[in-house]
Every structure is written in C-alpha cells, then in structure tokens.
Amino acid sequence: MEAKEFKVRWVMAIDIDKCTGCGACMVACQAENNLAPVEDASFKLRVMNWLVVYELSNKQPFPDHDIAYLPRPCMQCGNPPCVSVCPVIATDKNEEGGIVSQVTPRCIGCRYCMAACPYHARYFNWFDPSWPEGMEKVLTPDVSVRPRGVVEKCTFCHHRFMQAKDKAIVEGRDPEALNDGDYVTSCAEACPNGAIVFGDVNNPDHAVYELARSQYACRLLERLHADPQVYYISRREWVRRQLDNYLENEQVKG
C-alpha cells in the first residue's frame, strides 16, 4: 500500500484551537459546491455535508470541561481507502496535487466507498436534490448538480484549482507552482478565525509547509495508514488524543 508521490500536494491545516464552531465554513461549502438545502436537517446520518464540524469534549465534568470543534472535510488521503474499492473508477487519486477525485457521472451508487471511509466524508444522494423555486438561480456555474443515486464528497474545491492553474497559465506562470493563496478552498476562505489554512505542503513558500510539520500537527486516524492530506493542529493534548485511537498506555504526539 504505497502512497503515490506527488510534486504538489494540496493539504489543509486546521487549527482546532482557533475554530469556534460557527458553521460559516459549512454554509460556504454548500453554496460553493451547489449542495441542496433540506427542510429537516436534524437526521444527521442522512444530511449531505461535504464539510461537517464535529464537537469534541474532554469528557470532564463541569467546571473542568473543555470543548473543541473539528471541521472535517474529505481527508484526500494519500492512500485512500475509498479509491481502490470503487468498481468503476468513479473516484481516483491521480492528478498532480493529490486530490481524490469523484466522478459523479460515472458513479453507479454502490456505496462501497462510503463503507471504506472511516471519516464519513462520503455522502449519498438518497433523493434527487431540490431547491425552493427560484433558488436554483444561485447555483454557481463551477460545480455540476448531482442527481440521486450517486456518492459525492469534498473535492477541496477542485474547480478553484483549475481556475488558479488557468490564471497562472494566462499570466505566464508555472501552473504547477502556484503561489500561496492562489488557490484556496471555499471553507478556508470563509473562516473568520483563520482556522483553516490551505496550500501545497511540498512548497516551503506555503504556510501549510510549516504548519504540517508543527509538533502539534496530527492527522485523523493516522495509524490506519490512510495518509490523510488534512492536518489538525492543537496545543491541547486531550484534543490530539482524540484524533486517533490510543490504547490506555500509549503516549500522544506533541
């Protein structure tokens, strides 16, 4: 299970200590990627959200309680559990940058990838999407609307990557060496706290280069060897401890 090597590796570094759980990233994601609103969104196991903000607790009783919020996009794993299982190559990790693609027009909706993903990053269209009358006018032209019966997930706003590359080409720059900030995801852009940082982890000029190498940076379920491209940063040990399953006697990093 060797992860593919990429010259450019887009990663997200999410500072959990800076996230206050406001939800702006989730709304921005929906609007950017043309997710349909739902009347009753309280059955969370059926609600499509490419990005979900989880609530973490240190499990101490009042007044020693501490809280943290963890935004969870698709991890864009270096060794994605979902890609090899797809029978129709509707999801792949091939393009420079290491984003796990999702080709919804090819997806047959078998949901095997969802079973494979321990992060619950993949969502199924249980019904056809529907917008209140007129609201379809707010659909962005960048991301196709998906019909029922297919699986979808966060793409790190891949269309923005394409736009950034196009822009670089037009301006005569190397599209494989974008500047920090040329390409950011909608959630990273929206976050008022700057909790989400996006960039090329292989490029020392990008902020994520240092952040991913921070002593406080951990990835979710690292020991399952999915090699995620999302780093979480927290100075709180209890938070880092909840990013992976630890046996009682095990020490946490950082």
Place this chain on the structure above:
Amino acid sequence: MAVDRRGFLKFVTGVSAGIMVTPVPWVLLDDLSIWTQNWPWIPSNVDGPNTFVSTVSKLCPSCVGMKVRLVGDRPVRILPDDNHPLSKGGISALAVAEAQMLHSPARVRRPLKRSGDGAYVAISWEEADALLAEKLGSAKGSLACVSGDETGTINEVLSAFTARAGSQNFYLMPSEIQPAAKALAAMGGEGQFGYDIENSDYVLAIGANILESWGTAIRNRAAFKDAHPHGQEPTVPYVYVGAVQGNTAAGADKWIAIKPGTEGAFALGLAHLLIKSGASSYASDFSAFASLAAGYTPEKVAELTGASADGIKALAAELQKARRPLVITGSEFGQGTPVGTVAAGMAVNLLLGGLNRPGGVKLLPVAAPVVDSALSRAQMMEKDFVAYLSRINAGKEKAPEAMLFYEANPAYGLPQADKMAEVLAQVPFKATFTTFLDETAMLCDLVLPVPMGLERLDDVATPYGSGSALYCLARPVAPMPANVRPAADYILGLAGKLGYSLGFGKWEDVLKAKAQAMGANWKSLMAGDVFVSTETVGASLSFGADLIAKSLTAKTAEGDFALAPVHKLNMGTAKTAIPPYNNKTIRRWELQGSEIYVAMNGATARKLNVSKHDKVVVSNKSGSIVARVNVFEGIMSDTVAVLMGLGHTAFDQFSKGKGENVMQLLTVGFEPGSGQSVWAMAGVNISKA
C-alpha cells in the same frame, strides 16, 4: 418482391448483427449514461461573466463586509472581503447565506392585505398606497413606528415621519446598543462606546459573546485570529466569562463560568481587587464607586456568581499585568442587558486606564441627523420599546391607532413574545415593511415587501462594537424583484402625499447628506470603500456609581434554575429566521425533528433525575416549553441553556415549526435606577414531562 417468413427472419438477424458491429449500441449506451445526469427536474448550471462587488450585509447583525460574486446579473456567492474593516477576510455563517435568501420561500413578493377572514390577499401597490395613506392619515397623532435596523439612516427617515405624524413613538428593536448608550449617558459621556480590540493585549469578555454574536463579531474574530498564531502561545489572551461554554468560550484561552445575569457583580469583583491594589481615578464619583466595590470581595462575588474566588483574583492580577487590557460586557444572547452591567464593565476599563487609549474603550463621534425633525441617535437610544409595550399592557398608556414596522419582528424577537404579540393586537392598524413573511407580518393588516440588502441602496453607520466611527454603503448588486419597493423611498413619497415635509424627496439624497455629515466621500463610498474615522470624543467619565449600585439591587430571578439563552448567528435573527442553507449547521442535539433540546450539566441533570433525551418542561410565569435534555458539561450548574432562533411560527419550511422560542421564557423586569427593561436574568422551573 414477396417476403416470406424465412426471409424476414434472415433480414432481422442480419440487421441486428449489422447494428452490433456499428458504433450505434455503444453510442446509445453512452447516451444512456449521459441521460442519467441530465434529468429535466435537476437544475443545471448557467455560466456567465464573473464580477465581484464589495458591499456590506444589512442582514447580519455583525454588519460584516462582503464581496458578492455575480455570474451575469445573478449573485451566486457571498465571499469575505479582505479590504472591509468589518470583514477582514472573514464572513459570518449568516451573511454567507445571503445570496440564497434572495430566493427564500419566505420572501414577500407583492403587497399583501389581510382580508376579513384573516387570509392574506395580494393587492397592488396603488391599493396599498391608498390604504396606508388613509389609515396613517386618520391615525395622525397616534402612530408608533418600530425599526429593526440598528445602523441605518433610514431610522432618521422613519423617526422624522413619525414625528411629523405628531408622535414621538419611534423605537428600535432592543439590542446591546441601548443599555450601552444609557450607560454612557449615565457616566456623563457623549458619542458611542468603541472597542479597540485589535490593539488590546488582553481581552476579557464578560457575558459578551464577542467571537460569535456580540457587536462587530467578524471583526472581533479577525483580531482573535491575529492574536492566535497557529500552534503557539496566544499573543493576546482572550478570556470569556459566561454561563455557557459556547462559541466564544470555545475560542477563548480561558473560560470562567458564572451564573447568567451576574456579569455586573463579576465586574465589580474585579473592580474591588483593582482598587485594592491601587487603581484609582479622578472621576467625581470614584469614592462612591470604591465604597460600592468594597462590598464585592472575591468571596462575596464567588458566592453571587458561582465563579471561584481564586479564579477572580487570578483574573484581576492578569488584567493588572496587561498593558492594554480591554473589558467588554454584555449579555450572552445580545439583548436584555441591564445598563448597570455595561457601566460596571466600563468601570473596570476606567480603573485600567482604558478610556480613549489604544486597545481600550474609545468614545466614537456620532453624526447629527440629516433629516429634519428626526431623532438624534442619543434620543433613539433613550426609547425603550419593551417598556412602551409594557405600559400599554398595564393600561398606563393608550395603544396607538397605527403601528409601522420596518424590518422588525417583535412578535417573535421580544421577551415574552406571545405576550408582546397580544399587546400588539390592541393596535387597530398595523403595517410592516418586510422582506420575509415573519411572525409580525402575520399580525399586520398590510404587508409591504421591501428589497433585501443586496437589492437596495442602504447604509451602515458605526455599528455597536466597532472600534472606530465608520460609514459604508450597501449597494444594490442584484436586480430588485418586480413588486417590491425600497422602504425609504416609499416613505419619503408617502410623507409627501400626507403633506409631511421631511426635506428630502429621494433616499439617495438622504444618504449623500449623511455621507457628508460623516465626513465621507460619496463617490468613494459608491465604489465600495469604507469611510473610517480615527476621531474620538474627549470626555472624563464618571463611574455611574449610583446607577450601578441601584442596578445591583435587582431581585434575583424566580425559579430553581437559571436560564441561559444561546445566540448563534448561524441560526439567523428574528428578521431572517434560519436561512435555508443553515439548517445543516444546527447541531444534532440542539434539534431533532421538531423537538428542541436544552442543555444542562451532569450535576444538574442528576439533581433533576433526568438523563439525555428525557423530555422536560421548562417553565416560569411567562411561559413554558417542552424540550428534550442534552447533557453538556460546559454549562454553569443549576442552569439550563436554550438555543435561540427556533420555534418560528411563520417564515418557510426551513424555519417554521422547529423547536421552541426561548423568548417565551424571558421575563421582562425593570432595572432599578435606569428604569431600562431587562431580561438577561430569567429563572425557570424544570420538571419531567
């Protein structure tokens, strides 16, 4: 030529085989796969040229700046604006959904009139004009007007109109700004409190939800962002003191739990310690204040607030050590704050030398009104709508003949909302200028649709919480629907028809005059720039010791448990309800189906003998709600936290019928001293359902 059976079969076989070797079957299969993505009922994307327009949100209470992305003439995205001082590259969970709300099912798209049987019928603007002119004409001298816009110059138009109609009853919907303005007045100051959070080196929020809903929240969060380099010690510590470990506490470096409504006492506890270690002031009533504060020893404050005495001492020591500390007081849910609480917080700032210094509290200039006979900002702040309704309810004042609402939803958003709606029912004629069919619209005889902030020309002048006086314009970026009319222009026209001279015929001229009064350049404003003034108003403030002392004598709330409403911007406001795209941000154990969850800590749950998911009745003399229990340890003991923004009975399928409105449980009281209506300290009883 005759075709026999055998020949026919051969032909069919031949054709079939022939087709199979052509690309036809494969093309058909391919088409089939394409058809499966292109069902006619699934909307498809429409491309067009992209443009970006900078403007400001009139929907979000944080007045966040934003960049609207248009594709052709359609706004498709609300993006943060790096250059706007109230955005600084961030956006709120509410404003980011604003483009979608242009097409909200709850939008009112044509004037509606309530018919005899209570149903609403669409009417033309001409009919609406005639009805309004007639009713307002006959209500002359007995008109009241309520505005839900805190920062717009339209309040001058509305208040001037009300004045010309022979009435002084112009009100703003209650928020944090009124108690703050009254506190400032009581302390002998002028202008408006400004909070220089960016330049502070220690930020202490007592009650005020500075990282979620208090003041210019997105700007506050930009300061928080800069103060918290990734994976490093914060350069500026943020401390939150409040009953609930909400979003502000989640970001803050330290959370100190206190009982709801004890913010003032907590501030006095800090003042006590600061004075004890030598803090002093030249203010005229310093000695009065010092003797008041002397009673608030850490032990006493610990008893009153539920915080630990050591924690209070440590906090005071940290404040003293800081060079540019800033203390911000407010209510956890952005309203109902006693004036004395704000004054007590200000007193701590004064003791810390924080007045008009960088990183402290500034007194910002407020421009004089530009519309003839409009109320000044200070006068508007004096007016207390809840007190007014209470007087009507008590029979101390006659209900007005007519009431106008402008983007205000008192029937949902006021404490004891049902009671308030009953009082409103005593008003014979009510009309509302509104974007959405809200609870108040459902009480009105006439509903007049107005454009959203994205469709109209409007302004924002120095929102409460801002660190400097500023002025900017909301510019129309989206085409206005055919049958909505901008309220300001409409009222100017109506004033003309009724013979009330307001001195302006066009809204744009009012704004131009306002810009000039603020000292801003119109052209630059229209280009999307924000006018920011560094001016402050000089003053030597007193402590308002007398006011604080009286305020703190307020009775403690009835009931065995304290109520802590939780305000989050993703839930929308009383004016917007829950935006369609924000439904998904409601947390799992905040709402399930139509059932609201209320939160309490484990000790409280054990005391009540309830566990997670149990049904309880939360009640007091104002009302009661049925809810399920969520056990969450980040809450003060004997306190129940209830999310605001649920329990709508109007709007659309995304808001209506979901949970309960916590406002039903908030009991209005009147603050001794200021007489201000307050409801930050509600008590409830909880029993198993």
Place this chain on the structure above:
Amino acid sequence: MEKNYSLPADHDLFPEGVQRCSLMKFMGWLGFVGIFALWGLYAAFRVLSNGLGETAMDDYFGFGLWITFDLAVIALGAGAFFTGLLRYILNIDPLKNIINLTVIVGFICYSGAMLILVLDIGQPIRAWFGYWHANVHSMLTEVIFCITCYCIVLIIEYIPLIFEQKQLNRIPLLRHIAHNLHVMMPLFAGIGAFLSTFHQGSLGGMYGVLFARPYVYREGFFVWPWTFFLFVISAVASGPVFTVLIATIMEKFGGKKLVSWEIKSLMGKIAGAMLFVYLIFKFADTYAWINNVLPAAGLTFDQNFYSTIYGQWLLWTELGLCGVIPCIILLTPSLRNTPSLFYTAAVLDCIGITINRYVFTVQALAMPVMPFDSWETYNPNWAEWGACALILAYGAIVLSLSYRYLPVFPQERKLNATKA
C-alpha cells in the same frame, strides 16, 4: 389416450410417474406467494422511482439489509457450485440425487441477489459500468464479473433441466441441446466452481480490504485478505445443508419424499466437515484480529461491541451456538442421523453464516472509528423487507414451478413407490 378426470388439469406437463396437487390448489399457493411478491414490487417501484431514500439506509449504513441478504443467500446458494464440484469433478456419484435442486437453489439465490443489487445501487441504468469502466483493483469488480458470469453458468446448468420437461423433451432440438449440455456439465461445473469460489471469496475480500475499518479489516495471503478464504469455506459449510433444508421443506409441503436420508446425511457430513475446517480458520482469524488488527488500530476488543443490538452475544452465538454445536452434531454419525438434531444443526449452521454476513455488513459500519464519533444503529424499513420478500417469493415460485413440472428429484418415484 383417455382423459382421467381425477388427475389435475395440467397433469400432462408433470414429470413421468409422479403425483401433484390440483391446479387450483397450486394456483392458490402461487397467489398466496404472489402477495409477498406484490409487496416487494411496490417497494421496488418506490425505490426506483423516488430513490434509495425510501429505505432506512443512511450515510453511515450505506450497506444494510439488502447486502446482508445478498451475502447470505449467495453463501447459502453455494450448495450449487460445491455440490457440482463434488459430483462432476470429484465424482461423488450419490450427489446426482440432489444436484438438480442445488442448481435451482443456486440459480434462485444468484438471480435474486442480482435483482436486489439492481435496487441497491443508486444508478441501476449504469450497472454495466462495472464492465465498461472496470477497476481491476476492486474486490467489487471481481464480484460483479463472477456473479454475472456465474449466473449465466447457472442458467446453462438449469436449461437442460427445463428441456427435460416431458413435453419440451419431445422436441428433438431441445432434447439434443439438453443431452449435449449434460455431457458438457463437468466443464460448466468446473467453470462454476471456479467463478463461485472467486466471488464468494471476493465478497469476503470486499470487507477484508477495508483497511480503515478495523472491525472487518484482515491481513491476508498474497492479494487476498483472510476473509476471502473464510467466506469461501463458510459458504460451502452451509450451502449443502441449506439445500437439504429446502428439500425437506418441499417434502413437507408436497407431502412426498424427495431425497433419501442417506443423501441428506451425506450432505450434512460434507457441510459438517467444511464447517470444522471453517471454524479452525475462523477462531484463528478472530484470535489474530483481537491480537493484531485491533491493537494496531489502537482499539480494544470491547470497543467493537455496543449495547444489545451490537453486543458480544452476536459473536458468541455465531461462533458457538451456530458454529461449534452444529459442527459437532454434523460430524458425529449418531447425532447426525437423528433427524431432529440434524435439522437443528442445519438451521443453526445457516443462521450462523447469516449472522456472520450481517455483522460484517452492518456492525462494521455501526462502529465509530473516529474516537469522537458515536455508535449508530440501523433498522431496515418496510421497503427493504419488501424487496427481500419479493426475492423469497420469487424463489418459492421458481421452486414450485420446477418441482411441479420438471424432473428435479430422480429418487422421487422410487421413494414414493409404495404410496403410488
């Protein structure tokens, strides 16, 4: 030939020398079964026209009752390939007395599973993408290929039986086809055994490769995780007795002896032997899972179970009550030859395998892998049960028709000779 009015109206279509109930009674039975089929058809209609939201599945439980049902019937249908293998390749001749039934049961199980899959995938119109855009690394691709190919093999195996129907057999062409297919049957049995082994295995492999799902993840041999082999062996450990159970049920319904006890006992012995092999591997696998897979994932054994619905009792029931006990019964001649014990063991065996498929499908998804995530539960709804009922009804109809009109049981005449 003179008409005998005491015989059913369609008696000319019956196999030679057997008795069947009246046509009215038979139609009544089909009508009764048809009610279940209609329920399922309605569910299918709802699912196909509105979407899979009609089921109780969700984003945590992307697999549910249907996949469990598919895996279970495919495992239980393994009697077909395994008996074919023993009969045609290893030449265990007595099995010819039950081979027809195993083929029919296999056909029903596989075609039924494919029908369910049509409902279960979100875009049935794109089902052929499995061939067109095949991902050779996916176990599911292997499943798609093997299952469709094997279904074709089962049809080929089923055809001669149909053509042996008394009236059809009079047509020379059909008779010749049937005869020639019979001659080639060892070849198809071989292909079938190959295909079936691989896809039984790949069904297990589907779970074993899920390296980020510690509940089902297994290390393996070459490209196959251990579950690949476990699924093959467990299928052959239950398929034979499942066929016997079907035959016995048919005997009860028809009131006739169809398969001799010796054959049943032989099938039981075979299954018992395979179950024994399976249990050795399964216990070894469970031990390795507890001691290698789980600690490597930072998990403890207890963390894999939750409340009653996903409690440890499932594991102990699967391995003990439905594993060790039937194994002992089936391998001990005296116990095996006590019919009540034999049938109990057969039923337990089938239940055990079904539990195994269920926990691999559902419990694996219910278990939170992220430490801050929570256990979720799944309960199938009427639409999912309806579709399963449709398949069961479909199976009952195919079996009833085959029994009534086709010479399925070579021993039937002899076993019922005294009565006739």
